[in-house]
Amino acid sequence: MKAIVTLLFILFIGFAAQAQENTAEVKVETTKKEIVTETSKENSVARLYRFKNSRIKKELSFKTKRSTAKLA
Template sequence: MKAIVTLIFVLFIGLAAQAQENTTEVKVETTTKEIVTETAKENSVARLYRFKNSRVKKELSFKTTKNTAKLA
């Protein structure tokens, strides 16, 4: 008996959900965009550091003070 009542309840909820009318339509505004087929050629030059004490080389070539090997 409990299974029949549960089945009827589930069917009733399903039919009630389908019976609701949803009349609000959402208008979607479309936009057109152009496709660029040509790319601008840009000659970018990497910066080279001429001096030993430049900031980047100095930071990349650091050495720790505790880098020595220990004998047991």
């Protein structure tokens, strides 16, 4: 019984979807625009490190005022 009701429901939804009115296609005017490519040359200095991940280790080894030991 459940299978029959499910099948009828799916068929009903399919027929309802096909019965929708088709809307007229709207023509869109296209315009041409020229693309201007600008080339710029940048020279930047890359820093070379002797050891792998030295930049990451430097960033992670930061110290704050509270991380230093205080004398009693």
